[in-house]
Amino acid sequence: MGAVVLPSLFEEQIEHDELQMARLHDYGAEGFAEAAGGYFPELEDYRLGPDVYLDTIAQAVRRLSIPLIASLNGSSSGGWVKYARLMQEAGAAAIELNIYHVATDPDADAAAVESRYIELVRAVRAEVTVPLAVKIHPFFSSLPNMAQKLARAGANGLVLFNRFMQPDIDLTTLKVGPNVELSTSTELRLPLRWIALLKGRVGVSFAATTGVHTANDVLKLLLAGADVTMMASALLKSGVAHPRSVLAGVTTWMEENDYTSVEQLKGSLSQANAPDPEQFERAQYMRALITYVNPNAG
Numbered sequence: 131m132g133a134v135v136l137p138s139l140f141e142e143q144i145e146h147d148e149l150q151m152a153r154l155h156d157y158g159a160e161g162f163a164e165a166a167g168g169y170f171p172e173l174e175d176y177r178l179g180p181d182v183y184l185d186t187i188a189q190a191v192r193r194l195s196i197p198l199i200a201s202l203n204g205s206s207s208g209g210w211v212k213y214a215r216l217m218q219e220a221g222a223a224a225i226e227l228n229i230y231h232v233a234t235d236p237d238a239d240a241a242a243v244e245s246r247y248i249e250l251v252r253a254v255r256a257e258v259t260v261p262l263a264v265k266i267h268p269f270f271s272s273l274p275n276m277a278q279k280l281a282r283a284g285a286n287g288l289v290l291f292n293r294f295m296q297p298d299i300d301l302t303t304l305k306v307g308p309n310v311e312l313s314t315s316t317e318l319r320l321p322l323r324w325i326a327l328l329k330g331r332v333g334v335s336f337a338a339t340t341g342v343h344t345a346n347d348v349l350k351l352l353l354a355g356a357d358v359t360m361m362a363s364a365l366l367k368s369g370v371a372h373p374r375s376v377l378a379g380v381t382t383w384m385e386e387n388d389y390t391s392v393e394q395l396k397g398s399l400s401q402a403n404a405p406d407p408e409q410f411e412r413a414q415y416m417r418a419l420i421t422y423v424n425p426n427a428g
């Protein structure tokens with residue numbers, strides 16, 4: 131079954147709007163005597179960013195025949211997490227919480243960084259009853275332990291992985307800036323490996339994001355243990371009709387290889403089920419280097 135994830139509503143977007151509104155409210159109250167009598171509407175009445183987002187959910191849900199997942203993107207607990215509840219009330223079938231935190235403080239140890247994630251997941255979990263998926267990056271000392279903690283904090287699914295928009299340096303202007311580069315299938319191996327390693331070890335659903343472009347990409351991830359495969363770059367490159375051809379490719383491969391259901395396929399090559407489980411671990415690093423043959427060598 132397909133589903134659609136909306137672009138994220140960002141913590142900064144919510145807090146910025148609320149701050150702007152509070153300033154406007156204060157200014158108005160000071161500047162106009164009649165303001166005290168209700169000249170300015172309450173904050174909730176402004177139809178700015180977050181409210182437009184909630185409206186979009188409600189409208190999209192009315193028109194879609196597949197579930198709609200709303201996305202919240204932030205890195206700290208706070209009043210903004212109430213938007214998870216508002217998203218559910220607007221009709222979202224699930225919430226994806228994208229925790230986009232770049233740890234830069236040398237005094238914040240791994241435990242402090244991790245507890246920030248856990249607290250945020252708990253806070254959002256407390257707001258909603260619909261399934262909660264948490265999108266994370268791979269840079270934890272122990273990803274399996276972190277995955278387990280997130281599950282215990284209330285995540286029903288993990289979305290692996292966030293693809294950081296890495297800043298670049300422009301040598302002409304000497305400016306530092308992010309530039310969005312779309313992914314390719316070569317980036318698939320990171321989520322592939324970790325889904326294969328985590329499948330069966332942590333009791334959540336796994337969604338793969340980053341590098342999913344073709345039917346082969348989808349098949350590999352399903353074999354590794356993904357419950358969901360997600361596409362962003364592929365849609366931007368090839369258009370919204372692309373999933374249809376990917377689905378056709380998946381179906382053909384399954385028929386040719388005598389699979390009768392996706393369930394049968396799912397996780398059959400995860401580490402727990404693979405005939406050679408070491409393939410997903412470090413032991414293969416040395417073998418890969420030793421057996422490398424340079425195609426350019428004369």
Ligand SMILES: Cc1cc2nc3c(=O)[nH]c(=O)nc-3n(C[C@H](O)[C@H](O)[C@H](O)COP(=O)(O)O)c2cc1C
Binds near residue numbers: 138291361
């Ligand atoms: C233009 C663009 C906008 C994106 N916006 C969001 C967003 O709002 N929230 C989010 O969680 N991820 C966002 N992403 C990240 C994608 O959801 C996805 O995780 C990432 O691009 C890797 O998947 P892909 O290889 O299919 O592109 C965005 C990606 C692109 C290219």
